[in-house]
Amino acid sequence: MSNPSPLRRLWVLFRSMLVISAFTFGGGFVIVSLMKKRFVDELGWLEEEEMLDMIALAQTCPGPIAVNCAVLVGWRVAGSAGMLSAVLGTVLPPMVVLGLVSLAYDRFAGNRYAALALRGMQAGVAAILADVALGLVGKVLRAGDGLRIALMAAAFVAVAFFRVNAVWILLAAALAGTIAALRRKGGGAT
Numbered sequence: 001m002s003n004p005s006p007l008r009r010l011w012v013l014f015r016s017m018l019v020i021s022a023f024t025f026g027g028g029f030v031i032v033s034l035m036k037k038r039f040v041d042e043l044g045w046l047e048e049e050e051m052l053d054m055i056a057l058a059q060t061c062p063g064p065i066a067v068n069c070a071v072l073v074g075w076r077v078a079g080s081a082g083m084l085s086a087v088l089g090t091v092l093p094p095m096v097v098l099g100l101v102s103l104a105y106d107r108f109a110g111n112r113y114a115a116l117a118l119r120g121m122q123a124g125v126a127a128i129l130a131d132v133a134l135g136l137v138g139k140v141l142r143a144g145d146g147l148r149i150a151l152m153a154a155a156f157v158a159v160a161f162f163r164v165n166a167v168w169i170l171l172a173a174a175l176a177g178t179i180a181a182l183r184r185k186g187g188g189a190t
Helices: 006-022 028-042 048-060 065-103 105-109 112-143 146-162 166-189
Strands: none
Touching (some): 048 166, 112 146
């Protein structure tokens, strides 16, 4: 489906986000990895590097990363109508589920089987997140860019051992990347 009509593209965008959001447990990063699979690998509407940039940008903005990423992907794929379509597809399933759960929260929260099911889902979510993280680490290592490797290692140490807030890490990495790019640009001009 390389170049569908605009209405078909909106429908595929909405339906893709709806299905991803409805059948994904574990939060934004799990959804984002499935968005990458759908829009980069399957549909070919985005490049992998472009998707990674969107994920980084979505993470730096306030709000849920899944919704932020849906805004960026939707806008890139089909403009403002695509943005609305993607966001609607992303937020509709959790709104319906949370609405239903809130009606019976007291019974659900105390249910032993519900608690056991949620614990089981945590293990699956951890595996999916590990897969995404290892894939991103491998991509950085294969690129062989010393600065990116150093930033990745420093960010890991900062989070794992010093509990530095992710916002500060992203801002520091963005600053380091900007400075490096400006130095390369300035160095190439002389």
